[in-house]
Amino acid sequence: MMLNPSVGLPDDRKSLYPQSQSSAYKCGDKTSPISVILVSSGSRGNKLLFRYPYQKVAECPSSLSAKQRNPYVLNTSGDELDDQDGDSREQSPLTDEQLVAGFSDIVLSTILATKSDMCGKKFELKIDNVRFVGHPTLLQHPPIIQVSKTDPSPKREMPTMILFNVVFALRANADPSVISCMHNLSRRIAIALQHEERRCQYLTREAKLMLAVQEEITTTETDGSPQSPFRQILPKCKLARDLKEAYDSLCTTGVVRLHINDWLEVSFCLPHKIHRIGDTYIPPEALERSLKAIRPYHALLLLENEKTLLSQLPLDCSPALIRLIKTCSAVKNLQQLAQDADLALLQIFQIAAHLVYWGKAIIIYPLCENNVYMLSPHANICLYSPLAEQFARQFPGHDLPSMLAKFSLPVSLAEFRNPLEAPTQEFAALLVNQAQLIQMVVWMLQRRLLIQLHTYVCLLVPPSEDEPGLRDEDPPLAARVGGRSLSTPSALSFGSPTSSDDMTLTSPSMENSSAELLTGGDSPLNKRMTETLLASLSEHERQFILNIPAAQNPEDLRMFARLLHYFRGHHHLEEIMYNENMRRSQLKTLFDKFRSVLVVTNHEDPIISIFQSPMD
């Protein structure tokens, strides 16, 4: 583990490793493509139709000295920079341009225009530091050439294209999820192009234009001032401009919207660019896991205002989507939203997931008075941040840091309203009216400044004094308490009173002492309760619980037994309230009564906390 000997005196350098943040866009941004390339294969052989960014050709190729690199030579300079030990280079890595510039047009067209049996499948090829990904597509051989009005020579036999491939070049160490996303985009563009080709030979026409310009440029090159033919293609070819736009969008916003031949729309988003918090992105798998776990009591919070969002939708979008956007609100949970928008809950889940995927919304717990919020650890609280400026403009008279300071300690919205209930003088001093407060909280949630804290409870019985060893061998409660599976959202089984135990609602209150419970009384209720306790707890635990003074009250004991499977630390108070149709005060009292066996803590909900802070 020797320090790299070529470091030298580290007087100014605070770090041995390159800081990826500063060079994120220029080189090494693993989520952006390096280049987009269109190749075709046909009766005239393999052709490179278009590539972007086009390489910068040297000023005077005829006067190249031996030291100057010929841009058309395969890039081998990377090998010389390697350290003796094979350690990573100290010099800055090759820029993206240099990586792909080393491949000449002819080489690219040969390797990327595949044979027909590779069509219709994912194409992936890695050479050195570049990974090419595409979806080669076969074109049908049109039996009758449909003549378009602009075609000047309808009778001449046109060179036919057999297949084409839209390829994205990425850095070789790009994430597999990024690679499959790029492949997806390539496939979508290919489908659109294939369709347009069948309808009106769009692709053949564009290809002909591109090749004509390329030939023209090569013939005029003899005057000593070579220009890149692709630069000339851009103003003449719509398809070339579309591909350039796709590349530019992928590198910046991550949202691509193309109109192939001004007719077919191809839209695509790269989740890695959209779901970014600071420097890190939320991996799509984590996003998907989160989306699968949302429940009817969650709410959808739009990240842009309604009008802006509606204007971004295409004309032929689903009316259900429009209805949802119009009826959604930060205080309504998904189940209420389903009722208000008159849509099935399952459909609501799907549309919500779609909006979240596209970065237009996040999942929160619906806003209400009892919600407790705290500053997110990743919140930017700097005085000079752009957020502070925006806040001051939106809410004149208030500044963001002061507002954020109020959320330093977890505080519920109710505390803002009634200064008498406020824990400190500071709250009494500020009187923010309720409506504006809600707006501010929504604003802060949208910008990931706040997290919501929930109460979680866990059953832990104190170990017995005589047999300390036995306690440690018990498997954790989570493994023993089977309980009902609450992980899959189902429209029908939550929130309705019928889901809870029918017997407990209708049976008369029990006046019996705990002794009778132990011996197993005749009533079916007793039996069921005893069963529950027996099945999941050890003898020692059961004894301890039954000896608690509160357990002498059968109502309380019954409630405790019924909720036993929630006491694993994975279900928060609001979830128990929703599932069991209980009031907050009831639950809090119960927790208090059984506090000798329960441990209570507050933290954020791990399912939706992903939207406020990336995974570690």
Next chain:
Amino acid sequence: MSTLLEDLNATGACTLPIDESNTIHLKLIQLRKDPPIVQEYDVPVFTQCKDHFIKSQWDLTTQQILPYIDGFRHIQKISAEADVELNLVRIAVQNLLYYGVVTLVSIFQYSNVYCTTPKVQSLIDDKSIQEECLNYVTKQGQKRASLRDVFQLYCGLSPGTTVRDLCSRYSQQLQRVDERRLIQFGLMKCLIRRLQKYPVKVIRDERSRPPRLYTGCHSYDEICCKTGITYQELDERLENDPNIVVCWK
């Protein structure tokens, strides 16, 4: 070729004699993530027992600072006591961080405030973390602490509660538990996180200079390290200043 495949798959290293005088040695290098920058107020702590490593294999700087890495000294202190230049210590620790030998936690003080993360539940779910924790936090020479006591202690940490408050409130549970190691373990495994204070100067006159350190970007830890004043002094100064608000995160 088959030797190449088998050896590399098995051990990640392989030696291929080509002819009488030439041999190729190959080794798979594990690619790791770039480590974060190490600040002067960070505290390095060994993730495994430090005796496992053969010290002579390390460079001189690392060897010199090794005895001072105890999970409680921060970088600035290590630099002062080991008599090694600050930036060298930072780089050496960053190197150790890259190889996963140490991890970083924050300075321990009894006035610190911590809160639980969702990962605290893993203490209940995961048996191996449980075992590791109970072995780590039990006071020397005492009977092993109970899971309930330790879990209660972690759950007792919340915004607004200092470690001192925790100690007075849960003195019974702390009979067999070393609170400093409790906090250390919790931070290493991300069961708890530290809430840092960030002062922000919100109101100022037109004539005064713009705030340099009180911008919300620098925590108390950082300010104290850079300016040399103690936590209490800084607290006193800022509490009495009506123009400054403090955010905890």
